[in-house]
Amino acid sequence: MGWTKKQSLLALMMVVTGSINTLSTKWADEIEAVNSAGEKAHFVHPYFQTEGMFIGEMLCMLAFYIMRCMERRQRREQVEMSPSTTQSTKFPKYIFLLPAFCDTLATSTMYLGLTLTFASSFQMLRGAVIVFTGLLSVAFLGRKIQWFQWLGIVVIIAGLIIVGVSDVLGPTNYSGYTTNGIITGDLLIIAAQVVTASQMVIEEKFVLGHDVPPLLAVGWEGVFGFTIMTILIIPFNFIDGGIFAQNPSGTLEDVPDAFYQIGTTPLLLVPILGNIISIAFFNFAGVSVTKELSATTRMVLDSVRTLVVWAVSVLIPWQKFQYLQPVGFVILIIGMMLYNDIVILPFCRSKGWIRPTETPEDTEPVIAASSSSTASARIVEADKRALTTQAVQWR
Numbered sequence: 001m002g003w004t005k006k007q008s009l010l011a012l013m014m015v016v017t018g019s020i021n022t023l024s025t026k027w028a029d030e031i032e033a034v035n036s037a038g039e040k041a042h043f044v045h046p047y048f049q050t051e052g053m054f055i056g057e058m059l060c061m062l063a064f065y066i067m068r069c070m071e072r073r074q075r076r077e078q079v080e081m082s083p084s085t086t087q088s089t090k091f092p093k094y095i096f097l098l099p100a101f102c103d104t105l106a107t108s109t110m111y112l113g114l115t116l117t118f119a120s121s122f123q124m125l126r127g128a129v130i131v132f133t134g135l136l137s138v139a140f141l142g143r144k145i146q147w148f149q150w151l152g153i154v155v156i157i158a159g160l161i162i163v164g165v166s167d168v169l170g171p172t173n174y175s176g177y178t179t180n181g182i183i184t185g186d187l188l189i190i191a192a193q194v195v196t197a198s199q200m201v202i203e204e205k206f207v208l209g210h211d212v213p214p215l216l217a218v219g220w221e222g223v224f225g226f227t228i229m230t231i232l233i234i235p236f237n238f239i240d241g242g243i244f245a246q247n248p249s250g251t252l253e254d255v256p257d258a259f260y261q262i263g264t265t266p267l268l269l270v271p272i273l274g275n276i277i278s279i280a281f282f283n284f285a286g287v288s289v290t291k292e293l294s295a296t297t298r299m300v301l302d303s304v305r306t307l308v309v310w311a312v313s314v315l316i317p318w319q320k321f322q323y324l325q326p327v328g329f330v331i332l333i334i335g336m337m338l339y340n341d342i343v344i345l346p347f348c349r350s351k352g353w354i355r356p357t358e359t360p361e362d363t364e365p366v367i368a369a370s371s372s373s374t375a376s377a378r379i380v381e382a383d384k385r386a387l388t389t390q391a392v393q394w395r
Contacts, residue, residue, distance in 0.1 A: 121163060162327055236253040
């Protein structure tokens, strides 16, 4: 059966808004504006942009309560009262504090890396989260990784290496990039995936035991994340940024300079607001796609947006075409499919090439795919578990 118009619209929304997430952040980095020192410079304020990402996540909470009110109104208008599908909002809010701290550290590190490397590399290298999550789930959750998951991890690592090599072999000093800067940016993005993987394991351990609506969970992580980042960004205005300082004051962040550049170049509001709004719509679309279609479909669509980011980056052009990068991307997708046991292995089983494998409960992957933000990545697993008991209610 084909997709309905609603499902097609949700899938399109997820791909478009997911692509805008990365592209808008990179666009802001690329815009040159007069800074507080009177010089024209790129808008390099990764921690300031992290605040915007958390505002977008907080909007998911607003979306949740709007949808909840609409559902209640529809139920009141029905002649026959149907059972409520509204999930409880009574849960300890502090359970999101530690995941939000991980979210803050990971996102700000990735945004810092994005200022040094290409948007397409940023998107592709985030696939490393599956490797680290799989390994940490074995160490701290007692999971058992099956042979096809180990194979998927090996293939993903190979894809990551190829993507990294493509950056090194690409043209140097292109559009302000340097080889050392690109390598540093790539390493920062990969390092951030360790923190993201830790967040996934923490949420698996302490959060998923509570029946928390996914959109509301993202909203609360946004609230805690915004609070933590706001507290941290104050001393960042006075701490020497060293080699990462790209503002007039030479500190990790310069919020007054960020607002000054926005004031001199109002065009910056377009990518900044675009990032905030797209984060909210992407999380909403992602949750809806998982409910209306499947978590597998969401992973495929997430891969499509990675392809879109790469294509746009080459066409603009923010980077020059390097043949190894799409090769690495394809290998990453194959690795993700193997790890999550979708498409490739089911096809092989249907042909009788490999024997069916019974997957014990403790071998289930913690996540199914990378997402726009570290908080939204956990929605896939949360929805997969919710769908097992609420499949009829969602439809």
